[in-house]
Amino acid sequence: MERSPLFIQSFDKVMRVLEAFSQTEQYLGLGEIVALTGFDKPQAQRCTHTLVETGYLEKHPQTGRFCLGKKCLDLSFHFLRTHPLVTVATPILLQLRRDCGERTNLSLFDGTTLVYVIRLHGKREYPQFSTLMGRRMATFCSAGGRAMLAALPDDEVRAILAQSDLKPMTADTVTDPERIMVEIGRTRARGYGFVVNESAPSEVTVAAAVRDAAGRPVAAVHIAGSLTKWEPGEYEKRFSPFAVETARALSHAGAGQIQIGRGV
Structure with missing residues (x-):
């Protein structure tokens, strides 16, 4: 190039x-x-x-x-302290964690990947490196990623999938592009992302997209729990309303002025 x-x-x-x-x-x-x-x-x-x-x-x-x-941390600190969505979302995510008791995260959309910028551990969760802020995850197999992809037209989604490294994260990760498109269609119909044991072993996650003023996805709210504690259907029913409501509140509270993550 x-x-x-x-x-x-x-x-x-x-x-x-x-x-x-x-x-x-x-x-x-x-x-x-x-x-x-x-x-x-x-x-x-x-x-x-x-x-x-x-x-x-x-x-x-x-x-x-x-x-x-x-000194590398200085750049991360200044990014987080000056990012308008992170500033608005921090107290809202803290309240969400108090309400649901599970791990609550905010990620930013970055095309083929998402980047976690707020990660609040559950009440009985032992922190690991995988739960640190700044971690990137593939959009195609994460609940938040699918929620954000579902907010885009299919042609943009296919372009992102074509650029993605469709490497499985677990034995249950869906990597076939056509099957992923089916899952994104289901996500679009539900209004939130839901994955079981796809992005991390023994993990169930619901997530909803935060949108800007043009209706484009800029971020996602995630609520993640353990399959050793929750039955997937029960988890989805209990926590999906929390994720959707919080994402909607953030879209109205500050994300409307943010233009990031154009996807391709």
């Missing part, structure tokens, strides 16, 4: 080094960064040195291996 003359290649290289850490637990050596980015050793050295000097990477004093720096 031809790049614009405004594109800064050196900046792109630095960002690719940071993104390499999405594929590891914590530390990477210089050789591993070379292998993950495809850079030669001098390029990788310049990028890592720049990132250490600016605080976005930290270097272990004994091993010389690198990990993400605490």
Whole structure:
């Protein structure tokens, strides 16, 4: 793909080094960064040195291996504190969690994926890395993703599915595009997304789309529970009204002025 003359290649290289850490637990050596980015050793050295000097990477004093720096969190913090929907949604999601007692989340639509920006744990839930803010999930197999896709025309949905990595998350994940379209049709008819054991093992989730002033999906409200505690039909009946009502309230309270997630 031809790049614009405004594109800064050196900046792109630095960002690719940071993104390499999405594929590891914590530390990477210089050789591993070379292998993950495809850079030669001098390029990788310049990028890592720049990132250490600016605080976005930290270097272990004994091993010389690198990990993400605490300064990376600053960008996440400023994104969350300045995002109008997150600001409006935080007290509403807190009340939702108090009302239902289950994990309540808000995600933002980003085409083939959604990004969790509010994650409130259930009363008896042990937090794991998968419940952290900033996690991305595929739209095609998550309740919130299907709720947001259902708010789009079918041609846009098919374009998003064509760009998606339709990799199964569990043994029950629906990955066939035509079957996904059927599930999105059911979601559209219900007015909310509902998945059982598709996006995470032993998890049941209901979700509803938050829309902007044009009626386009910008976010989703999720309520997730455990199949060890709930029978799916009972869970859907009990919590789907909470998700739909909360999403509607957010659409009216602030999402109407937000234009994000154009999908393709």
